[in-house]
Amino acid sequence: MTKPSFFILEFRRLAVAVGLAFAVWLITQDWKIALMLGVAGLAVSWGWQLARLYRWFSQPDDLPPIGGSGVRGILHDVYVLRSRGPAASAQRQRPQPYLKDSLASMRDAALIINSDTRLVWCNDAAEYLLGIRFEEEEGKPLSDVVPGKQLKRYVKKEIFQKPLRVKPGPDPEFCLQFEFSRFGADDRLVFVKDVTEQDKLERMRRDFVGNVSHELRTPLTVIKGYIETLQSLADVADKTLHKSLSSMDTQVIRMERLIEDLLWLSRIESVEGERKDDEIHVVDALVDIRDGLAAAWPERDIELDIRCEHRILGSAIELRSAISNLVVNALKYSDETVTIRWIDSVVGPSLSVEDAGEGIEGKHIPRLTERFYRVEKSRSQETGGTGLGLAIVKHVAVSHDAKLFVDSEVGKGSVFRLVFPIDRIVSPSL
Numbered sequence: 001m002t003k004p005s006f007f008i009l010e011f012r013r014l015a016v017a018v019g020l021a022f023a024v025w026l027i028t029q030d031w032k033i034a035l036m037l038g039v040a041g042l043a044v045s046w047g048w049q050l051a052r053l054y055r056w057f058s059q060p061d062d063l064p065p066i067g068g069s070g071v072r073g074i075l076h077d078v079y080v081l082r083s084r085g086p087a088a089s090a091q092r093q094r095p096q097p098y099l100k101d102s103l104a105s106m107r108d109a110a111l112i113i114n115s116d117t118r119l120v121w122c123n124d125a126a127e128y129l130l131g132i133r134f135e136e137e138e139g140k141p142l143s144d145v146v147p148g149k150q151l152k153r154y155v156k157k158e159i160f161q162k163p164l165r166v167k168p169g170p171d172p173e174f175c176l177q178f179e180f181s182r183f184g185a186d187d188r189l190v191f192v193k194d195v196t197e198q199d200k201l202e203r204m205r206r207d208f209v210g211n212v213s214h215e216l217r218t219p220l221t222v223i224k225g226y227i228e229t230l231q232s233l234a235d236v237a238d239k240t241l242h243k244s245l246s247s248m249d250t251q252v253i254r255m256e257r258l259i260e261d262l263l264w265l266s267r268i269e270s271v272e273g274e275r276k277d278d279e280i281h282v283v284d285a286l287v288d289i290r291d292g293l294a295a296a297w298p299e300r301d302i303e304l305d306i307r308c309e310h311r312i313l314g315s316a317i318e319l320r321s322a323i324s325n326l327v328v329n330a331l332k333y334s335d336e337t338v339t340i341r342w343i344d345s346v347v348g349p350s351l352s353v354e355d356a357g358e359g360i361e362g363k364h365i366p367r368l369t370e371r372f373y374r375v376e377k378s379r380s381q382e383t384g385g386t387g388l389g390l391a392i393v394k395h396v397a398v399s400h401d402a403k404l405f406v407d408s409e410v411g412k413g414s415v416f417r418l419v420f421p422i423d424r425i426v427s428p429s430l
């Protein structure tokens, strides 16, 4: 049934008022009194309706006053809207049914947690993968549902760019990957994947590279020893033999460097997910690195530009190797002064290594951190490069939640910048 319009309902009230005025005129034959009484009747009727409306607004749980006028229509609509309000907001509190429906039918495990990280909902796949029953876990903090400090810390930090891998045990191989995304007002949608096989394969690859590199060390040391012996025994006049032995020696040194870098890279990778909490005195470390490299490259200028005193949390040994790689590259690929800068920025402390050397063409920049990627292979070999230096820098950056930026212009030079997140700063100033 359609609702009568506001005007039809009000017309009735008007008709009653006109009827009243007409009756008074019939009795009194005075049209002024009749008009006044008609208007007064209309005003009293509206006033009474408004008084009821006012009363109802102050007692929202009551039913609306039902009067016989257009106000009634308005009251009805307001009543419907008011009663829909709490229901609608309750609906918003709960995950949207359509989202739940689509997630419920997924094969991937999905959970919804609220702003307190408490479990609001999960699908069957999540129950199966995590070995839980939703009825028993509903409302519990996620860190109780999936125990482990790593997940607790990750959720608390609220930085969800990188997925998190967790081994919840007791099976030491069983590995889960959590990916968080925000949705709704304050809820989080969490996808969980079983990455045990992937994790195993990655570990096998790392172990293989590590083991092969390690195994190559001994024969290489033996070969190096023989070369030295042959060099000392060879006839001084035999220039060809000396040249061959010297070339063999250079290649063995290259292989040694390569093995050292491969071993170091596999070590960094194997501890990538681990928390690194050494308090690093960056300024002291930079002075040390500069002094060490200045001694190895006495003909070169290495400048330090220290504009902040921040100490950061991380792995001192990894950071040292990343900075050394950047400075050695700057020394190798330029002839002028190399500058190491440590400054504060709005996004976090920034460590840059700058040179005014040959620079790098833009098209190479996105690939520089790939293993064995070189802009010019012969140039890299000439300078004794292994092609692994920037891959090491990149891994160290990732394990310190830092970002690596490269700005370079051919013929003008390069800037390699590591920007650390603010939450790695130990204290703002010494």
Ligand code: ADP
Pocket: 325, 329, 330, 333, 334, 355, 357, 358, 359, 360, 368, 373, 374, 375, 376, 380, 381, 384, 385, 386, 387, 388, 389, 390, 391, 414
């Ligand atoms: P490499 O051992 O060959 O130096 P890296 O991984 O350290 O390997 O660097 C990869 C490549 O990036 C280098 O071969 C070089 O072409 C380029 N590169 C790195 N640093 C610089 C720099 N400061 N200036 C110019 N090119 C650079």
